[in-house]
Amino acid sequence: MNNPELAAELNDQFATEAEIRSAMEIEAKNPSPRITAAAKWILSRHTVFRLQTTEFDLIYSAYEAILDVRSWNKAKVDFPNYVVGVMRSLASNATRKLSKTSPQVIYGQDERDDDDSMSITTSENVLTPEEIMIQTENETNGNKRIKKLRSQLNDDSIELKILNMLLDQGLSKGEIRIILGLSSKEFWAADRRLQRAIENLGGNE
């Protein structure tokens, strides 16, 4: 097909209300623990918002939004990934509100360039001076924390190599695994140790 936009549009496959309901009923009957773990992870990175809410509230709010807005593109993400994307979006929006900046949330999958991202956040937003200031401060804090994280990891550890490839080269986990020549088991074990180290750093937002 010559027209990429048309091809992308044809590949979109938004779920019907019945399909969304069916996916939610599956979560009610055979719930995935990964969704709650993701809620905990998101709240651990949104420390101010975490003071005002719980994992239950975040998941419930995501389900409520999904039932109301119904923009799950089945062709792009599976249901748990979509739920987690909505939770991420809700938390970012709440954090922005708490920072007294203007919130802009879109429930959809078209906002980010990378198709395999589960993120459901903002599109291209024009920043206010206050938002630029906050973003700069966050960037500075983030750099300090990354420096601390790197100092905590062994120089020749697989975890540090993964972190550097993620941050400095922007490689995907699949690409990193191939470059490092790791088995799936070795890679995910190292990735778990890296996530544990990141978790111990705490959140910035």
Added chain:
Amino acid sequence: MATNTKPTIDEILLDQGLDHILNSPDEEFVKFVRDSDMDMNELINVNKSAAIAALKIHDNKQTSDAIMYRPSKILKDKDENISYLERLIASAKTLGFSMNISIKDLENLSEESLQLQIAYFQSFLNKHGKSKRK
């Protein structure tokens, strides 16, 4: 003009953690849960409760909407539907909304379109009537 397109380090770290949680093999996920001092049963139960609660509230809301927007009486024919719709439009006008619909326009509508218009104005009054009356 500054725009918000580049993910911050924190966003990258957040996404990487979520990627591990969602995509790691089950065996690794179990270890992740254990290492993070999470309780697998709690993780399952919280998601289950949230899904059940959201479905229940959504169902109740839909039932409530259906009762709210159903015609207040069974309308026998087109004339009664038009008459009922005229009353709804008049109420909207009384509340200060501008409506450019004439009776002639209503007479040209099909039975189905009339029902849709009735549902629309019922919803409209429900949404705007309360705030206008405050």
